[in-house]
Every structure is written in C-alpha cells, then in structure tokens.
C-alpha cells in the first residue's frame with residue numbers, strides 16, 4: 248500500500264466514525280467538519296489528503312503554516328488552513344489573513360495583535376473549562392469580557408469556542424464548553440456569532456460529536472503518529 252492509499256483509507260475510516268457518531272446522536276453528518284491536523288507532517292501527506300477530498304488542515308506552528316501554505320496554495324484545489332496551536336503575538340504575521348480560522352485565541356493581547364494586522368480574520372476563543380494551570384485558554388469567568396471586546400474590532404470576528412480537554416474522560420468538558428457556548432450565544436454582540444464548537448481528536452471524536460462538536464481536529468488517525 249502506498250502512503251497516498253494509506254492516508255485515503257484512514258480518511259475514509261475517520262469520516263465513517265464521524266458519520267456514525269452523528270447518526271447515533273441524531274445529527275446530520277454534514278454538520279460536522281473534519282479538520283485534518285497536519286502538524287509536523289510533510290507537504291506530500293497534505294497533497295495525499297487533498298487528493299482524497301480533504302480540504303481543511305490544522306497547523307500548530309506559525310512558521311510551519313506559512314511554509315506549507317507557500318508550498319501548497321498553488322494546488323488546483325488548495326488547502327483551507329486552520330491555526331490551532333499557541334500563538335505568540337510576534338508570530339501573528341505568519342497566520343493572520345492566511346488562516347480560514349484561528350482556533351486558539353486565548354487573550355485580549357492576542358486578539359488585539361490579530362486585529363492590528365488589518366486582514367479579515369475569523370477566530371475561535373480557546374477556553375480552559377477545567378481551569379488547569381498547565382493549559383492555555385481563557386477562564387470561563389473571563390469569556391464575557393473577551394466576547395464584548397469584539398464590538399470594537401473591524402477585522403476580527405468570533406465564530407465560536409475551542410477546547411483541548413485534560414487527560415481522562417473528556418465528556419464533562421465537552422458538555423461544559425457547549426453549555427458555555429449556548430449561554431453566551433443567547434447574548435447578542437457585534438462581530439460575534441457562536442456557531443462553532445471545535446472539540447474532539449483521534450481518541451474522543453465520537454464523544455465530541457455526541458456533545459455537539461461542529462469541527463473535530465484529527466491528526467493521528469489520519470496521518471499516523473507524529474514525529475517527535
């Protein structure tokens with residue numbers, strides 16, 4: 248089996264996992280988007296996934312996103328890049344305006360840095376629902392103030408929330424993110440429309456779909472183990 252065949256087969260399996268979890272939860276499979284996490288994987292792996300019909304790719308490192316987009320954006324059907332990793336303000340220039348969606352906005356300073364690039368940029372806010380000291384993300388209590396801040400933005404919009412759960416049972420964390428989204432979505436704010444819930448990875452995508460994910464971010468099940 249070639250690498251291209253392997254990736255195509257893995258993608259088909261992941262799509263089927265999403266579809267059967269959606270059906271079991273009474274949701275339309277098309278209401279969940281698959282983001283292929285290509286972090287640390289070569290451009291040829293992204294090409295193979297593109298050939299198998301995958302469009303959206305997630306990257307964790309700003310320069311890697313810039314470099315892969317330089318290599319692949321001339322493809323006939325180019326990737327739609329999503330940025331999902333920690334982002335320092337000095338690296339925003341590699342990402343803003345290039346990513347279809349930045350999933351990992353986690354501070355007012357980062358939001359302002361993205362806005363100052365002057366390019367239209369849809370974003371999600373990364374929330375630390377478990378309050379883990381070691382994880383990035385906004386504390387739920389700070390979310391309303393950050394959402395209010397979008398009113399002053401000309402270029403950046405908020406389209407939803409993102410979560411990286413702690414190890415262990417992710418379900419309560421997924422449910423908490425959804426409850427937070429539902430609560431905040433009832434409040435009308437300029438430049439904020441909380442339709443996306445980015446949650447679920449290789450090991451827990453079914454649980455995330457059951458709990459309302461609209462975007463699942465899957466790396467290992469598509470590309471295999473990442474190089475260290």
Ligand SMILES: Cc1ncc(COP(=O)(O)O)c(C=O)c1O
Pocket residue numbers: 284286307331332411448449450464465466467468
């Ligand atoms: C933010 C984020 N989402 C999703 C993934 C994909 O995880 P997995 O390989 O378990 O599918 C990664 C991997 O590093 C990640 O950093």
